[in-house]
Amino acid sequence: MMAQKVRTTFIAIVVLIVFLASVYHYLVRHQPVISAQDPLLSPPGPLYPNPKYAIRHEDAPNHESNSRVNSAVSILLPAWEILVVVSTETPLPLDSNAYTCLFPNNDTSPARPAGILPSLDRNLFKCDLPVRLRRRLPFPQPILTKSPENPPEIKSPASALLRWNFLVYDSLTTENDVILFVKGVNNRQGIHREPSEFRCVFGDDAIHGVRTAVKSSLQEVFRCPRPERTGPVDDGEPVKVSLEISDQKLVMPSVAYYTPARKIALQEPKSPICACTLVYNAAKFLKEWVVYHSEIGVQKFFLYDNDSDDDLEKVVTELVDHGYNVSTLFWPWPKTQEAGFSHCAIHANDSCAWMMYMDVDEFIYSPNWLNSSTPSDQMLPSLLPTGNHVGQVIMNCYEFGPSNQKSHPVLGVTQGYNCRNRVENRHKSIVLLNAIDASLLNVIHHFKVREGYRTKNLGMDHAVVNHYKFQAWEEFKTKFRRRVSAYVVDWTQAVNLDSKDRTPGLGYAAVEPKGWAEKFCEVYDNRLRDMTRRWFGMEAPSGNHMAWQI
Numbered sequence: 001m002m003a004q005k006v007r008t009t010f011i012a013i014v015v016l017i018v019f020l021a022s023v024y025h026y027l028v029r030h031q032p033v034i035s036a037q038d039p040l041l042s043p044p045g046p047l048y049p050n051p052k053y054a055i056r057h058e059d060a061p062n063h064e065s066n067s068r069v070n071s072a073v074s075i076l077l078p079a080w081e082i083l084v085v086v087s088t089e090t091p092l093p094l095d096s097n098a099y100t101c102l103f104p105n106n107d108t109s110p111a112r113p114a115g116i117l118p119s120l121d122r123n124l125f126k127c128d129l130p131v132r133l134r135r136r137l138p139f140p141q142p143i144l145t146k147s148p149e150n151p152p153e154i155k156s157p158a159s160a161l162l163r164w165n166f167l168v169y170d171s172l173t174t175e176n177d178v179i180l181f182v183k184g185v186n187n188r189q190g191i192h193r194e195p196s197e198f199r200c201v202f203g204d205d206a207i208h209g210v211r212t213a214v215k216s217s218l219q220e221v222f223r224c225p226r227p228e229r230t231g232p233v234d235d236g237e238p239v240k241v242s243l244e245i246s247d248q249k250l251v252m253p254s255v256a257y258y259t260p261a262r263k264i265a266l267q268e269p270k271s272p273i274c275a276c277t278l279v280y281n282a283a284k285f286l287k288e289w290v291v292y293h294s295e296i297g298v299q300k301f302f303l304y305d306n307d308s309d310d311d312l313e314k315v316v317t318e319l320v321d322h323g324y325n326v327s328t329l330f331w332p333w334p335k336t337q338e339a340g341f342s343h344c345a346i347h348a349n350d351s352c353a354w355m356m357y358m359d360v361d362e363f364i365y366s367p368n369w370l371n372s373s374t375p376s377d378q379m380l381p382s383l384l385p386t387g388n389h390v391g392q393v394i395m396n397c398y399e400f401g402p403s404n405q406k407s408h409p410v411l412g413v414t415q416g417y418n419c420r421n422r423v424e425n426r427h428k429s430i431v432l433l434n435a436i437d438a439s440l441l442n443v444i445h446h447f448k449v450r451e452g453y454r455t456k457n458l459g460m461d462h463a464v465v466n467h468y469k470f471q472a473w474e475e476f477k478t479k480f481r482r483r484v485s486a487y488v489v490d491w492t493q494a495v496n497l498d499s500k501d502r503t504p505g506l507g508y509a510a511v512e513p514k515g516w517a518e519k520f521c522e523v524y525d526n527r528l529r530d531m532t533r534r535w536f537g538m539e540a541p542s543g544n545h546m547a548w549q550i
C-alpha cells in the first residue's frame with residue numbers, strides 16, 4: 001500500500017517535471033527573438049510608421065556635459081554592428097579609444113573609431129548591439145560616452161536605431177542636380193519604382209521642407225533638381241536631404257547632406273584614364289596594382305574603402321609620397337558595389353575622362369605589348385578607340401588558380417600565379433564618363449551608355465585581364481568571406497548554389513578543400529609574369545625584387 005503511494009507520487013512528480021520542462025521549452029522557443037541570421041532583411045514594417053517617427057533621430061539635444069559626445073545618429077549594420085555618426089560640434093579628443101556605447105538599459109559595448117563619413121566629414125565609431133537588446137524591436141540608439149558609470153542625464157527617450165537597409169546613405173551634388181544613394185526602395189534586381197512616386201526633401205523639417213521632383217530612380221540612385229533655396233535662410237551650409245515616398249507620406253531616415261554652395265568644377269585638364277575600385281584589406285596587393293597600372297597610363301586611383309582594418313592608409317600615404325595620385329573614400333555600406341560605381345562616376349567626373357572599373361586582383365595588359373622592353377603611359381590609352389562613338393570598352397578576364405602557392409607570393413601576384421582556367425569568364429570595363437546614361441545604371445562591371453554611344457568588346461587579341469581570383473588558401477579565404485555584389489548572398493550560406501559567383505567545388509564551408517593549391521589550373525600562362533618581370537624586376541645583391549616593393 002505504502003509502496004504503491006510512493007510510486008504514484010513519484011510518477012506524478014516526474015510527469016509534473018516533464019510538463020514544466022516542456023512549458024519552459026515552449027516559452028523559450030516562442031520568445032519574440034529576431035532571427036540571428038538576418039534581422040535586417042525583413043521589410044521596414046512598423047518601425048517607421050509615420051514621418052515624424054522616421055525623423056526622430058534629429059532631436060538629439062545640443063549641449064550636454066563634456067563627458068558626452070553628441071551622437072547625432074546611429075545605424076544598425078549586418079552582424080549586429082552599429083555605426084555611430086558623431087556630430088561635428090564635438091571635437092574628438094586624441095584618445096578616441098576611450099569611448100563606450102551606452103544603451104538605455106545600461107548595457108554597454110566598446111566603441112572603436114571607424115573612419116570619416118565623406119559627405120559631411122564626420123567621425124564614425126562602431127560598437128556592437130549588446131546581446132540582450134537583440135531580442136526585441138525597436139533596437140534603441142546608444143549614446144557615446146567616456147564614462148558609462150557616470151553617464152549624462154538623458155532627457156528624451158532613446159529613438160530607434162536606423163537600419164542600413166532602409167536609409168538615404170549618401171548624396172552628391174552636380175552643377176544641376178542632387179543625387180541620393182538610397183537603400184531599401186528599389187531592392188530587387190530589375191524591379192524599380194517610378195520616379196513620380198518619390199520626392200527629394202531638403203532640410204531638417206520633413207513636413208514643411210523644400211521638395212523637388214525625382215527625375216530618375218534606378219537601383220539605389222535617385223536624381224532630383226537642386227532646390228531654388230533650402231529654407232527661409234539659405235546660408236550655403238549643408239542641409240539634410242532625404243527621400244519622400246509620396247503614397248506612404250513617409251520621409252526616409254537619412255544621414256546624407258546637401259551642400260548648396262558647391263565648388264565650381266575644377267579647371268585643370270581631365271586625366272585621360274583613372275581607376276576606381278572597392279577595396280577591403282587590400283593593402284598587401286595595392287602597390288603592385290597601382291605601380292603597374294600607373295606605368296601603363298592610369299593617372300588617378302579612387303579607392304572606395306569598405307571598412308578595411310589593415311594598414312591601407314599607411315600604404316596609400318607611401319604611394320602618395322612616391323608621387324602616385326591615390327585617394328580613399330570611406331564606403332562602409334553593405335552590398336553597394338553598383339552604387340559605389342555610380343558614386344565614383346560622379347565623384348571623379350571633373351577630373352577624369354575615362355574610368356577603369358577593376359578590382360585590385362585584376363591586371364590588364366595587351367598581348368601587343370609583350371615584346372616591349374619598357375612600359376609607357378600611352379599603352380592603355382592606345383587601346384581606347386577615339387571617335388566612332390564608342391563610350392565603353394569591355395575586356396575579358398582569365399581566372400587564375402592558386403598555382404601551387406601556399407602563401408602570398410612576396411614578389412607579387414603577377415609573379416606568383418601563372419596557372420589558370422582555359423576559358424575566359426566575366427569582363428571588366430573602361431567607360432567614358434561623358435557617355436554614361438543619366439540613370440547611372442550599371443550591372444556586373446559595365447554601365448548603360450547613353451543614346452549615340454556604344455559599347456565595344458576589345459577582344460582577347462587586344463586586351464586581357466588577368467584575374468588572380470583563386471589565390472593561396474589563406475588569401476582566398478578572407479577575400480570570399482566578404483563578397484561584394486549586391487545580389488549575391490554570403491558564400492557561406494547554403495543558398496544560391498548555382499550562382500556564377502560561387503567557387504566550383506567549394507560548397508559553403510570555410511575549410512580548405514582538398515588539393516586547393518592545384519585547382520583551377522588548366523593552362524600555364526606566363527605572359528604577364530614575364531613581361532612585368534622584364535619591366536619591373538630589379539637585381540640586387542640582397543636578392544631580386546620588383547619595383548613595387550617600395
Ligand SMILES: *[C@@H]1O[C@H](CO)[C@@H](O)[C@H](O)[C@H]1NC(C)=O
Nearest residue numbers: 104105106107148149150151
Ligand atoms: C542606469 O543607471 C543609472 C545610473 O547608474 C540609473 O539611474 C538608471 O536607473 C539605470 N537604468 C536602468 C534601466 O537600469
Ligand SMILES: *[C@@H]1O[C@H](CO)[C@@H](O)[C@H](O)[C@H]1NC(C)=O
Nearest residue numbers: 306333334335336337482484
Ligand atoms: C563590405 O563588407 C561587408 C562585410 O563583410 C559586406 O557585407 C558588404 O557587402 C561589403 N560592402 C560592399 C560595398 O562591398
Ligand SMILES: *[C@@H]1O[C@H](CO)[C@@H](O)[C@H](O)[C@H]1NC(C)=O
Nearest residue numbers: 300323324325326350351352
Ligand atoms: C590628384 O587628383 C586630384 C583629383 O583630380 C587633384 O585634385 C589633385 O591635385 C591630384 N594630386 C596630385 C598630387 O596630383
Ligand SMILES: *[C@@H]1O[C@H](CO)[C@@H](O)[C@H](O)[C@H]1NC(C)=O
Nearest residue numbers: 366367368369370371372461
Ligand atoms: C614578339 O617576338 C616574338 C619573337 O621574336 C615574335 O614571334 C612575336 O610575334 C612578337 N610578338 C609581338 C606581339 O610583336
Ligand SMILES: *[C@@H]1O[C@H](CO)[C@@H](O)[C@H](O)[C@H]1NC(C)=O
Nearest residue numbers: 345346349350433434435436
Ligand atoms: C560628366 O560631366 C559632363 C559635363 O561636363 C556630363 O555631360 C556628363 O553626363 C557627366 N557624367 C556623369 C557620369 O555624370
